[in-house]
Amino acid sequence: MTVAEIAKRAGVSIGTVDRVLHNRGRVSPKTRKRIQDIVNTEGYHPNALARQLKRNRDYRIGVLIPELKKESGYWELIYNGILRASEELSAFSFKIELFEFIRPERASLTAAFKKMMGSGCCAYIIAPIMEEETRALLEGEKSQLTYTFIDSPLPGTRPITTVAQDPFRGGYLAGKMLELISRSNGPYAVVRPYTEAFNLNERARGFNAWFALQKDVVLLDVVCPERHLNEMPALLHAAHQKYPDLKGIFIVASMGHQIANFIYEQGWKKDISIIGYDLVTENVQCLKEGKIDCLISQRPEEQGRQVLYQLYKKIVLEEEPNPQFNMPLDIFFKENLI
Amino acid sequence: MTVAEIAKRAGVSIGTVDRVLHNRGRVSPKTRKRIQDIVNTEGYHPNALARQLKRNRDYRIGVLIPELKKESGYWELIYNGILRASEELSAFSFKIELFEFIRPERASLTAAFKKMMGSGCCAYIIAPIMEEETRALLEGEKSQLTYTFIDSPLPGTRPITTVAQDPFRGGYLAGKMLELISRSNGPYAVVRPYTEAFNLNERARGFNAWFALQKDVVLLDVVCPERHLNEMPALLHAAHQKYPDLKGIFIVASMGHQIANFIYEQGWKKDISIIGYDLVTENVQCLKEGKIDCLISQRPEEQGRQVLYQLYKKIVLEEEPNPQFNMPLDIFFKENLI
DNA sequence: GCGTTAAATGTTAACGTACACGCATAGAGA
DNA sequence: TCTCTATGCGTGTACGTTAACATTTAACGC
Numbered sequence: 001m002t003v004a005e006i007a008k009r010a011g012v013s014i015g016t017v018d019r020v021l022h023n024r025g026r027v028s029p030k031t032r033k034r035i036q037d038i039v040n041t042e043g044y045h046p047n048a049l050a051r052q053l054k055r056n057r058d059y060r061i062g063v064l065i066p067e068l069k070k071e072s073g074y075w076e077l078i079y080n081g082i083l084r085a086s087e088e089l090s091a092f093s094f095k096i097e098l099f100e101f102i103r104p105e106r107a108s109l110t111a112a113f114k115k116m117m118g119s120g121c122c123a124y125i126i127a128p129i130m131e132e133e134t135r136a137l138l139e140g141e142k143s144q145l146t147y148t149f150i151d152s153p154l155p156g157t158r159p160i161t162t163v164a165q166d167p168f169r170g171g172y173l174a175g176k177m178l179e180l181i182s183r184s185n186g187p188y189a190v191v192r193p194y195t196e197a198f199n200l201n202e203r204a205r206g207f208n209a210w211f212a213l214q215k216d217v218v219l220l221d222v223v224c225p226e227r228h229l230n231e232m233p234a235l236l237h238a239a240h241q242k243y244p245d246l247k248g249i250f251i252v253a254s255m256g257h258q259i260a261n262f263i264y265e266q267g268w269k270k271d272i273s274i275i276g277y278d279l280v281t282e283n284v285q286c287l288k289e290g291k292i293d294c295l296i297s298q299r300p301e302e303q304g305r306q307v308l309y310q311l312y313k314k315i316v317l318e319e320e321p322n323p324q325f326n327m328p329l330d331i332f333f334k335e336n337l338i
Numbered sequence: 339m340t341v342a343e344i345a346k347r348a349g350v351s352i353g354t355v356d357r358v359l360h361n362r363g364r365v366s367p368k369t370r371k372r373i374q375d376i377v378n379t380e381g382y383h384p385n386a387l388a389r390q391l392k393r394n395r396d397y398r399i400g401v402l403i404p405e406l407k408k409e410s411g412y413w414e415l416i417y418n419g420i421l422r423a424s425e426e427l428s429a430f431s432f433k434i435e436l437f438e439f440i441r442p443e444r445a446s447l448t449a450a451f452k453k454m455m456g457s458g459c460c461a462y463i464i465a466p467i468m469e470e471e472t473r474a475l476l477e478g479e480k481s482q483l484t485y486t487f488i489d490s491p492l493p494g495t496r497p498i499t500t501v502a503q504d505p506f507r508g509g510y511l512a513g514k515m516l517e518l519i520s521r522s523n524g525p526y527a528v529v530r531p532y533t534e535a536f537n538l539n540e541r542a543r544g545f546n547a548w549f550a551l552q553k554d555v556v557l558l559d560v561v562c563p564e565r566h567l568n569e570m571p572a573l574l575h576a577a578h579q580k581y582p583d584l585k586g587i588f589i590v591a592s593m594g595h596q597i598a599n600f601i602y603e604q605g606w607k608k609d610i611s612i613i614g615y616d617l618v619t620e621n622v623q624c625l626k627e628g629k630i631d632c633l634i635s636q637r638p639e640e641q642g643r644q645v646l647y648q649l650y651k652k653i654v655l656e657e658e659p660n661p662q663f664n665m666p667l668d669i670f671f672k673e674n675l676i
Numbered sequence: 677g678c679g680t681t682a683a684a685t686g687t688t689a690a691c692g693t694a695c696a697c698g699c700a701t702a703g704a705g706a
Numbered sequence: 707t708c709t710c711t712a713t714g715c716g717t718g719t720a721c722g723t724t725a726a727c728a729t730t731t732a733a734c735g736c
Contacts, residue, residue, distance in 0.1 A: 002722055013686045018724070026683055048429040049387045050722035053691045088647065090655075091386040091429075173673045180518050309426065317428075329674035335511045336667035340692055351716045356694070363695095364713055388692035391721045 001044045010035045021046075048316055052092055059315055060095045061086075061308070062121035064112060065150070066103040066129070072254040072280040074300065075127070078150060081304020082125065092316050094308065097121060104196055104226055106133050113137045123147065123311050128154035129197055146314070150307050151298075152199050153324075161310040165298040165327040171203035173329050174250045174275050174296055175210025181293050182273035184247040186211070187218035189239050191251045191259055194226045203252040203277070218243065229255075233262055240268065248273040257282035260291040279332060287334055297330040339382045348373045359384075386654055390430055397653055398433045399424075399646070400459035402450060403488070404441040404467070410618040412592040412638065413465070416488060419642020420463065430654050432646065435459060442534055444471050451475045461485065461649050466492035467535055484652070488645050489636075490537050491662075499648040503636040503665040509541035511667050512588050512613050512634055513548025519631050520611035522585040524549070525556035527577050529589045529597055531570075533563050541590040541615070556581065567593075571600055578606065586611040595620035598629040617670060625672050635668040 003021070007014045012031060019025040020035040021044070027035075061082075068076040079098065086094040099116040102108040109130055116124065124147040128134040131154060138145070138157055149162040178188060188211070190204050204221070211217040220239055224232050236259070240246055249272060251259050256276025263269050275294045276283055286292040303325075310321040341359070345352045350369060357363040358373040359382070365373075399420075406414040417436065424432040435457055439450035447468055454462065462485040466472040469492060476483070476495055487500040516526060526549070528542050542559070549555040558577055562570050574597065578584055587610060589597050594614025601607050613632045614621055624630040641663075648659035 003724095004722075014723085015686055015688095015725090016684080019685085022724085024725090026685090028684060031684080047391070047722050049391045050691085051724080053385070053387045053391060053693095053721090054723045054725090056691055169673065173671070176671065176673050183521060326676065328668070328676045330666070331669040331671075331674065333511070333514065333669075335507065335514050336669065338664065338666045341694095342692075352693085353695090353716055354714080357715085360694080364715085366714060369714080385692050388721085389694080391691090391723095392693045392695090394721055 001042050002047065003044075006035060006038050006042070006044065009038050046318075048092075052316065058093045058095045059123070059311075060097055060119070060121040061311060062097050062099055062116040062119055062124040064099045064101065064116055064124060065127040067100045068098075070103065072257065072278070072282055074254040074278050074280050077278075077280065077300035078127075078304045081301030082308050083304075084301065085305040085308035088305075089308070089312050092312060094312070104130060104194070106130070109133050110137065117141065123160070123315060125150055125307055125311070126159075127151045128157075129199070131198060146311075148307050148311060150303055151300075159323075160314050161307065161321045161323055161325065163303045163307045163310075163325040163327065165329060167199040167202035168206035168209070170277070170296055170298070170329050171206025171208075171250075171252065172210045173206075173331070174203065174277075175207045177294050177296075177331065178207075178248045178250055178273060178275050179210070179214070181275065182248040185214060185217050186248075187220060187243040187246055188248045188250065189220040189222050189243075189246060191222045191224075191232075191236075191249060193224055193229060193232075193251075193253050193255055195223055196226075197253075200252045207250050207252075220246075229258075232259070236262060240266075246272055248275070250274075251276045254278040254280050254283065256292055256295070257286045260286045264291045279338075284337060287332065287337060290334065293333070295332045297332055299327045299330060303327055339380050340385065341382075344373060344376050344380075344382065347376050384656075386430075390654065396431045396433045397461070397649075398435055398457070398459040399649060400435050400437055400454040400457055400462045401464075402437045402439065402454055402462060403465040405438045406436075408441065410592040410595065410616070410620055412616050412618050415616075415618065415638035416465075416642045419639030420646050421642075422639060423643040423646035426643075427646070427650050430650060432650070442468055442532065444468070447471050448475065455479065461498070461653060463488055463645055463649075464497075465489045466495075467537070469536060484649075486645050486649060488641055489638075497661075498652050499645065499659045499661055499663065501641045501645045501648075501663040501665065503667060505537040505540035506544035506547070508615070508634055508636070508667050509544025509546075509588075509590065510548045511544075511669070512541065512615075513545045515632050515634075515669065516545075516586045516588055516611060516613050517548075517552070519613065520586040523552060523555050524586075525558060525581040525584055526586045526588065527558040527560050527581075527584060529560045529562075529570075529574075529587060531562055531567060531589075531591050531593055533561055535591075538590045545588050545590075558584075567596075570597070574600060578604075584610055586613070589614045592616035592618050592621065594630055594633070595624045598624045602629045617676075622675060625670065625675060628672065631671070633670045635670055637665050637668060641665055 003014045003017050007017045016027060017035055019027050020032050065075045068079055082096055086096050097119055099112045101112040126147055126149055128149050129152055134154060147159055149159045152164050153162045190207055192200055192204055194200050211219055222235050222239055224235055254277055260274050263272055274292050276292050277296050279295060279297045283295055287295055306325050313319050313321045341352045341355050345355045354365060355373055357365050358370050403413045406417055420434055424434050437450045437454040440446035464485055464487055466487050467490055485497055487497045490502050491500045528545055530538055530542055532538050549557055560573050560577055562573055592615055598612050601610055612630045614630050615634050617633060617635045621633055625633055644663050651657050651659045
């Protein structure tokens with residue numbers, strides 16, 4: 001069904017059909033109904049090609065995520081996925097504009113957000129990892145925004161779609177895997193670099209939940225606030241002193257390679273199994289070298305691809321996007337590295 | 339750069355530019371060179387939207403795979419991925435035409451292939467699981483075919499792209515996982531339903547390779563030709579009689595659930611770890627119920643998506659597609675089921 | 677009955693590409 | 707000098723949508 005075909009059937013010109021479809025201009029009630037009926041029974045899906053060709057416009061998409069180079073390059077993986085998707089959809093000319101902020105600095109997030117709002121993009125992809133601040137910023141905008149979330153959800157907001165992984169299940173799975181790999185029942189340590197991050201806390205919670213099902217497993221919580229990561233060696237030393245028979249470590253964030261290298265340098269690796277998160281390059285390297293035993297991944301590139309495709313669906317096709325995507329929990333050993 | 343822009347710069351009409359770009363009609367050598375030079379320095383990428391709009395044609399893609407309902411629905415997962423991708427690219431109207439054949443019947447494959455050749459599709463997606471026959475059929479075609487392989491490669495042919503998983507590594511990984519899960523060192527059994535399938539034999543080979551690295555692991559090969567799957571219970575009984583302390587079973591194909599249910603019904607499950615292949619619904623069910631401990635998957639939907647996207651790249655964008663895609667080996671436990 | 681006005685509807689030119697058609701011009705042959 | 711043909715090139719239309727612009731129609735007051 002094309003506009004011309006509808007026009008022919010209704011006995012009017014395409015101009016009138018256009019007015020009905022786009023609800024602009026004046027059309028007599030009976031003509032409107034006649035056209036509406038045809039559309040309702042026959043169905044009309046505008047030709048995305050012709051529309052895009054005529055509109056002749058770029059779709060500028062703002063991406064608000066932490067610095068690409070930080071967190072071992074995790075955000076770069078996500079960003080690459082978005083770029084890749086924009087190439088796949090190159091015909092529709094999506095232009096990706098990056099707005100980085102320094103985690104966990106409020107002022108930085110606010111500045112990047114404001115800058116992004118001033119950019120006049122038609123839609124936004126946001127990593128709402130600083131929950132309160134992001135919520136406040138979104139609520140502060142009076143205009144109706146088109147935005148999506150990536151990496152984490154943010155309850156109480158109205159995104160077009162959310163693409164993320166269940167962090168609790170991730171931690172739970174890590175518990176199971178660590179138990180399998182270490183062939184023991186503890187003691188284990190959970191290493192948490194960011195204390196405020198929802199995802200990371202949930203992973204730790206899931207990990208504990210797994211071992212809560214087992215009997216008498218000793219778990220040690222090693223927390224280091226984000227500004228003082230240099231204290232980590234001391235904390236690990238303390239942990240090792242307290243539990244010389246430590247059997248495993250779960251690092252909830254992508255910086256597992258730092259811990260793994262430290263453990264290896266101390267000569268503790270042969271007794272300690274290590275499980276980390278995300279296939280960032282340094283983690284992959286450690287996995288290859290046997291310094292890390294297992295990694296859990298959340299398909300960051302696929303997250304990026306999916307979120308942009310949903311925006312395409314909403315903006316170009318004007319279809320309702322799927323409100324939520326749960327990314328699978330991928331398990332990687334040396335043997336199944338890509 | 340548009341055709342019109344090139345024309346303006348060259349001081350000719352778009353018709354002449356068109357003749358140069360498409361190498362049709364007659365153009366004077368110096369005019370041709372003038373236009374060529376502009377194209378070479380400025381670069382010209384035809385607008386995919388306008389081209390498609392003008393061409394106004396469907397791209398009919400023939401898909402040659404085994405029956406969707408057989409092999410526990412594995413091929414349906416692949417097919418769904420292809421369909422999904424064709425929806426994502428709906429603007430370019432790919433029409434998928436399915437040609438099923440009965441594995442491993444030669445006559446059936448030949449008939450389906452011939453029928454597909456007669457369909458006049460512009461490109462083909464082929465699962466070359468019956469190697470010799472598929473190769474012979476492809477070589478028998480005199481016309482230049484545009485085809486891709488999915489699920490397996492086929493050496494000595496010229497596909498646009500091949501999307502598959504390394505089956506040897508899959509089996510190797512299965513070995514590692516079975517050892518981890520069973521917390522023992524055998525005896526283990528490998529169950530192989532199809533004796534002729536390359537992928538399945540490779541998986542078994544990889545599995546053996548893993549245990550070749552360990553000491554004194556007893557491996558039992560349980561092979562059942564495809565026409566006599568009903569003999570499987572007897573074979574399993576024999577295996578269990580020979581090795582009453584059997585610790586694990588690796589089923590190289592998607593029918594693991596059949597073995598798993600049998601083992602469960604015999605009351606042997608508590609001593610035997612089971613690892614299978616592919617997230618077909620019955621396997622997923624068994625995994626949930628604990629009748630299967632672990633599944634390896636090859637992202638069939640993603641394979642379908644990827645192969646169609648490469649065809650889009652080739653046919654619509656006229657870019658060179660990536661000749662090969664290795665799908666990751668995904669590991670699934672009950673805890674990370676989607 | 678005629679002019680005026682607003683409401684209702686029609687027309688047309690893009691967007692960039694593809695391709696059929698046809699018009700100039702030059703050189704050859706009568 | 708006058709056709710005739712081959713060569714080189716320009717023009718026009720279509721694909722389906724959008725949106726500005728133009729035209730028709732009906733209603734009303736004088």
